[in-house]
Amino acid sequence: MSEEQASAGSDIVNEFEREPVPKSSLLGFKSFVGMYAGEHCAGTELMIGPLFVANGASAFDLVVGLLVGNALAVLSWMFLCAPIATRVRLTLYYQLEKICGRSLVSAYNVFNGVVFCLLAGSMVTVSATAVGVWFDFPMPGLSDILPNSYGWVVAVLAIGSVISIVAAFGYETVSKFANIAAPWMVLVFLAFGFIALANFVEATDTTINTPGDLWTLANTEIWPDVEPLPGQPDFGFWHVAFFAWFCNMALHVGMSDLTVFRYARKSWYAIATSAGMYVGHFMAWIAAAALFANYLYSQRPDEGMVSLLVNHGNGQYTAAELADTPLTAKLLREAMEIRAELPQDTLTDAERNFSIPTVAPGPLAYGACGLAGLLCVIIAGWTTANPTIYRAGLAFQAIVPRWSRFKVTLATGALATLAGLFPAIAMKILEFLALSGMMLMPMGAIVFVDFWLLKKFGMQSNYAELSRSSFNLAAGLTWFLTMGTCVALVKFAGIQIYFVSLPGWFLAAVLYVIISKLYQRKIHEGAAE
Amino acid sequence: MEPMIIRRVLQVLSWIALAMTIGPSLMMLCGCGGIDQKTMQNMMLGATIGWFIVTPLWMGREKPRLQGSEPSA
Numbered sequence: 001m002s003e004e005q006a007s008a009g010s011d012i013v014n015e016f017e018r019e020p021v022p023k024s025s026l027l028g029f030k031s032f033v034g035m036y037a038g039e040h041c042a043g044t045e046l047m048i049g050p051l052f053v054a055n056g057a058s059a060f061d062l063v064v065g066l067l068v069g070n071a072l073a074v075l076s077w078m079f080l081c082a083p084i085a086t087r088v089r090l091t092l093y094y095q096l097e098k099i100c101g102r103s104l105v106s107a108y109n110v111f112n113g114v115v116f117c118l119l120a121g122s123m124v125t126v127s128a129t130a131v132g133v134w135f136d137f138p139m140p141g142l143s144d145i146l147p148n149s150y151g152w153v154v155a156v157l158a159i160g161s162v163i164s165i166v167a168a169f170g171y172e173t174v175s176k177f178a179n180i181a182a183p184w185m186v187l188v189f190l191a192f193g194f195i196a197l198a199n200f201v202e203a204t205d206t207t208i209n210t211p212g213d214l215w216t217l218a219n220t221e222i223w224p225d226v227e228p229l230p231g232q233p234d235f236g237f238w239h240v241a242f243f244a245w246f247c248n249m250a251l252h253v254g255m256s257d258l259t260v261f262r263y264a265r266k267s268w269y270a271i272a273t274s275a276g277m278y279v280g281h282f283m284a285w286i287a288a289a290a291l292f293a294n295y296l297y298s299q300r301p302d303e304g305m306v307s308l309l310v311n312h313g314n315g316q317y318t319a320a321e322l323a324d325t326p327l328t329a330k331l332l333r334e335a336m337e338i339r340a341e342l343p344q345d346t347l348t349d350a351e352r353n354f355s356i357p358t359v360a361p362g363p364l365a366y367g368a369c370g371l372a373g374l375l376c377v378i379i380a381g382w383t384t385a386n387p388t389i390y391r392a393g394l395a396f397q398a399i400v401p402r403w404s405r406f407k408v409t410l411a412t413g414a415l416a417t418l419a420g421l422f423p424a425i426a427m428k429i430l431e432f433l434a435l436s437g438m439m440l441m442p443m444g445a446i447v448f449v450d451f452w453l454l455k456k457f458g459m460q461s462n463y464a465e466l467s468r469s470s471f472n473l474a475a476g477l478t479w480f481l482t483m484g485t486c487v488a489l490v491k492f493a494g495i496q497i498y499f500v501s502l503p504g505w506f507l508a509a510v511l512y513v514i515i516s517k518l519y520q521r522k523i524h525e526g527a528a529e
Numbered sequence: 530m531e532p533m534i535i536r537r538v539l540q541v542l543s544w545i546a547l548a549m550t551i552g553p554s555l556m557m558l559c560g561c562g563g564i565d566q567k568t569m570q571n572m573m574l575g576a577t578i579g580w581f582i583v584t585p586l587w588m589g590r591e592k593p594r595l596q597g598s599e600p601s602a
Binding site for chain 1: 550
């Protein structure tokens with residue numbers, strides 16, 4: 001295999017880099033359905049669903065929140081991204097270069113590349129949890145930041161190296177394999193949900209004859225309205241809805257998918273994204289959430305926890321009761337509080353180190369579907385990490401085009417592998433996705449305002465191109481000020497990261513209009529003098 | 530055998546493998562067939578192996594043309 005083969009895989013992303021897509025190359029509706037359905041059923045879905053449960057989301061929060069959030073995501077593709085894509089038919093990078101100038105686009109590329117690297121790292125983490133089932137090393141916990149065992153380090157390095165080398169050499173081959181795996185993978189995800197549900201039906205001795213029975217089971221046993229696991233944020237309906245809306249914010253509101261929809265004959269083809277959203281971000285998340293709920297339900301407090309609750313508690317529990325009680329966030333919190341209050345030297349080893357459930361897709365999938373489940377985790381992680389590393393490589397390579405794509409992709413893969421060693425990225429993937437969307441979102445607002453509004457306000461669109469500037473100060477300031485304000489809102493005003501991007505988008509739009517007005521006038525006055 | 534017929538046969542086998550991937554878990558949920566989790570897992574593994582052996586033989590490959598047929602406009 002050669003470097004040329006690797007570059008051939010960039011197909012839809014890499015063609016017509018600096019020119020509008022010609023009519024003869026436009027694609028039909030079905031191409032977009034297939035692409036989105038496959039691309040949004042990834043290894044990370046097996047982290048996201050369980051994290052909703054760990055964060056205490058109820059059945060209503062989860063089901064209705066995902067229905068609403070995914071609908072908003074599809075509408076964002078349809079009404080923000082695709083209308084510009086089908087009118088301009090340029091890649092996001094080229095469009096941004098015209099608006100922002102080459103230097104600013106380079107900064108954006110570095111940001112984008114780093115985000116893709118970290119995301120690929122979390123996919124490597126997911127795959128490594130599957131290797132853990134075979135080699136039986138301890139899985140990282142929900143609050144772990146650093147690698148927790150040598151076995152974990154070796155597994156991540158091994159998987160990351162293979163993925164990186166394959167990404168550098170054979171994007172095309174993995175892309176074909178991903179297409180073949182996609183229908184099977186979707187059904188294995190669905191099977192996760194069916195098996196979890198079957199286990200709940202059996203464990204609770206429930207009979208399901210109507211959708212109402214199913215909803216009651218979901219509300220009372222699978223995802224009851226409970227507190228989150230210790231150390232996790234408390235999720236409600238709006239958290240789930242906003243997360244579903246904004247987890248792909250860089251793609252729709254952030255306009256990355258201009259690069260994809262420039263091939264669409266009509267802008268309404270963007271409704272095809274619903275295939276990805278409702279398969280990957282609805283069905284797969286709910287199935288993975290059911291699987292984790294089933295795992296929690298099957299767990300019982302261990303010896304150390306029972307000892308803390310029975311011997312040092314307020315007499316609320318007996319050992320016999322606890323032996324038959326599913327592990328809940330409430331029990332965990334109470335045991336942790338008791339442990340923190342007691343002098344450490346009075347605790348036994350078991351009390352000091354009682355086990356806390358962790359979100360590990362490998363063991364979860366293996367428990368439900370056996371080897372087929374384990375293969376699904378590895379393949380889902382691998383097939384999605386591969387193009388992610390490749391795209392990160394493209395973003396970095398755009399900064400210095402003379403760099404070899406092979407070496408850049410390999411180095412990017414090494415960076416992603418390094419990121420994968422730290423379980424914090426995967427365990428905090430909800431926050432990470434919300435944060436990365438917030439950081440890339442202002443550029444989408446800039447593209448939107450530049451295309452639809454600037455001329456109406458008497459200003460020039462594509463100002464960097466017209467003024468031959470390599471750094472449009474108005475766009476640069478808008479980006480940095482919006483990010484700064486959003487971070488300040490999260491840090492000091494108590495707005496959670498999941499919600500801050502919505503006001504952030506309007507702020508970016510207003511800032512870009514105001515700063516452009518000042519900046520373009522100043523430049524013109526300078527030129528007139 | 531005609532390449533087109535071989536392709537069709539392979540496609541049918543792939544569909545069967547897909548059905549076998551999801552079918553056992555659905556049967557377990559419905560409580561029909563008395564299927565337990567271990568049997569279901571083995572059936573899923575068999576279906577997985579079948580899918581990955583058969584599907585690459587036709588998916589993503591050029592469709593064979595029927596003898597004498599002309600490409601349509």
